[in-house]
Amino acid sequence: MTSPVLTAAETRAAEQALFDAGITPVDLMERAGAGAAEAIVARFPAQEVLVACGPGNNGGDGYVVARHLAERGWPVRVAALAEPATDQARAMRAQWAGPVEAMPAVVPPLVVDALFGIGARALDPALARWLDTVPAVIAIDQPSGIDTDTGAARGRAAAAALTVALGALKPVHAIMPGAGLCGPVAHVPIGLPLSERAMLARIAPPALRAPDATSNKYTRGKVVVVAGAMQGAAFLAAEAAQRSGAGYVELVGDDVPFGAPFALVRRAWDASVLEDKRIGAVVIGPGLDASDTSRVRLEAALAIACPVVLDAGALTQLASDKDALASRLRGDDREKVRLLTPHAGEFERLFGPVGGDPLAAVRAAAAKTGALVLLKGATSILAAPDGRALVGPIASPWLSTAGTGDVLAGVCGTMLAQAAWHGFDPLEAVGAAIWLHARAAELAGPALIADDLLWSLKRAVAKA
Ligand SMILES: NC(=O)C1=CN([C@@H]2O[C@H](COP(=O)(O)OP(=O)(O)OC[C@H]3O[C@@H](n4cnc5c(N)ncnc54)[C@H](OP(=O)(O)O)[C@@H]3O)[C@@H](O)[C@H]2O)[C@@H](O)CC1
Ligand SMILES: Nc1ncnc2c1ncn2[C@@H]1O[C@H](COP(=O)(O)OP(=O)(O)O)[C@@H](O)[C@H]1O
Ligand SMILES: [K+]
Structure with a gap:
């Protein structure tokens, strides 16, 4: 792929x-x-x-x-x-x-x-x-x-x-x-x-495995999206996780409103929501503010064993104590999969300016944190701590609109939750998410808004 x-x-x-x-x-x-x-x-x-x-x-x-x-x-x-x-x-x-x-x-x-x-x-x-x-x-x-x-x-x-x-x-x-x-x-x-x-490869269409007679909603991946103050962002991430094929998506937060999509499970936050052993991946950051409440939720997410996607507000929280970043992400278990998805501004706040060699900058960030680091941009660059890296296709410039990164975070959650099912390692799983997101943007065409990607993701999955 x-x-x-x-x-x-x-x-x-x-x-x-x-x-x-x-x-x-x-x-x-x-x-x-x-x-x-x-x-x-x-x-x-x-x-x-x-x-x-x-x-x-x-x-x-x-x-x-x-x-x-x-x-x-x-x-x-x-x-x-x-x-x-x-x-x-x-x-x-x-x-x-x-x-x-x-x-x-x-x-x-x-x-x-x-x-x-x-x-x-x-x-x-x-x-x-x-x-x-x-x-x-x-x-x-x-x-x-x-x-x-x-x-x-x-x-x-x-x-x-x-x-x-x-x-x-x-x-x-x-x-x-x-x-x-x-x-x-x-x-x-x-x-x-x-x-x-x-050590570097360009992402090609991923070979996604379709559900079969043995599949159920949990084998297809349970993704939990932790909502923050701006719930629209978390909704985009959650529906993107659904539309990219997760079997069960839960949005947890405070007073999460009811409405479409009705298949999205909503729960009030309490620390026990992350204890379900069937969770395949957690997405935290879209719409997350800088409050103490958000901090508590981020700490809880970082403590769990399954893959965690850290985007937007979660990255801002981490940047506030970046000296401790590497040890916090690693915790006591180097096997934990953590994905950071900064755009260039967030990257700079965490690691310093991207500079003229983005590939080297992303590799250094991954080596430092022990996390997968995805620098989003017109060509997104993903690096693993061991130096392996992937670069995405040149994506549609129409993606430069609010909320498209939230959508990508949700797709990353699904692909990480389904990694073993598709036979991907975590790097390949995030690579598949990058490809699906770029393809969804191509299918959505000019003047897309982030919500349009939700529908075209379904078609991108069908083509993968
Ligand atoms: N190995 C093979 O058989 C095959 C190789 N292949 C082909 O070879 C290419 C690589 O070839 P290459 O290594 O000779 O380097 P190349 O890019 O031609 O430049 C070096 C020359 O340019 C000069 N120079 C450089 N910059 C300069 C500047 N700004 N202003 C002025 N001069 C400048 C430089 O001078 P120097 O730095 O030594 O002073 C040197 O003379 C590769 O891209 C592919 O196309 C394929 O055919 C497959 C078979
Ligand atoms: N000019 C561009 N060309 C192609 N893709 C872009 C461009 N600008 C942004 N993107 C993509 O759009 C998404 C924007 O994400 P992000 O900056 O986090 O926005 P938001 O936080 O509003 O969701 C990323 O996936 C990025 O790769
Ligand atoms: K040339």
Whole structure:
């Protein structure tokens, strides 16, 4: 249910494994460039194109792409930033039969960016400006100048019309802002060994198990949502838990009003509500205020053994004594599953600014707290304390509306409660929740409100 994402160093190690097995660098570059050309002709009609080649192996790929596009009848121009500096790039330059011009001031509407790939340093400002004048860019491996391992981008750049990821997806293809600047990403396999156990993976549609003849409401997961002062948020979380497939959802709080959905069980809070051994997960935080009453409920939730989702107000409470955060979350049992779901502001209050390397920041937060940490945003990043991490799809920007995070917290509760049933570990379970939430937003379409996600979640589950 995930696609491995490799860092630049891991990609080089995977390439080395192929070289050790007897594949030559020239063969691999031919495979990469031919695959890239194939991906281009599958998506664009033949037209004049300028292939801009850098000095390294990314430039080498460019000469291969140019040759294959020309063989298919495309009017191809090649420009070089500098002479090739590697043996394989020189070999590919030699196989390009046409002229090679200096970087032109005026460019055709379509340019293939084969300047730099995973070996890029920060771009010279003049080159960055040149790239910014190009109407449509097809990026070979990645857009030049975006940091491969963090997805951090240079100042101004429009999204590429296509990025051809060679061999493996890299963080630049998955993490914002780089992921957004890649535009559509075509993955061209070139035979790199990709471990299923990669430390970072992009979330793919989860394989959810449907209920069967042996199922009952409790085997399908009992989720308890602890309400706070703002009950609407807790209602969203609770109904989201129901709509993502939990068998039994209970909303506990003070004077919780009665009304639709009638299948939602409401109970007055008392400490014993969390003692039911059938509880599969607890969600606390949506609508939780900073009162002493909330504090007592948070302490009670942190004491129980089953997975606990800590969102919104629960994160604010934890931030007030963040020095003790790690030990409080761990308690005396490192096996307890705790999920923190901060947006960037909540993350900053708990751990300091996210900074330019969100993946590293989330991993550090998970290692520090012993909890799963999900940093929500346009591409949500989830990390486990052992360093494994998942990144979600680029989600609909229409999600930037109040209450959508409450919905996600509820879906996380259900997936954690059902983890064993689906055969997921906790990281995969939360990954499934991220995917369902993003899919529900896609199905809900423009101008969605959080309530709309409740209905589209049902359809997202059906498609998973
Ligand atoms: N291994 C293989 O056979 C295969 C590799 N593959 C391809 O190789 C790509 C990686 O190639 P790579 O390692 O050569 O790095 P690449 O991104 O071309 O850049 C390095 C060169 O650019 C230069 N340079 C960098 N930044 C600069 C800047 N801002 N301004 C100016 N110069 C700058 C840098 O100079 P230096 O830093 O050494 O001074 C060096 O000369 C990978 O993304 C994929 O496309 C595939 O074909 C599969 C087979
Ligand atoms: N611009 C955006 N593009 C895609 N997804 C977004 C964007 N802004 C927010 N989201 C998603 O919407 C949800 C917002 O959650 P949160 O900030 O906790 O809001 P709330 O507390 O109002 O529920 C998260 O799942 C986040 O990933
Ligand atoms: K490139």
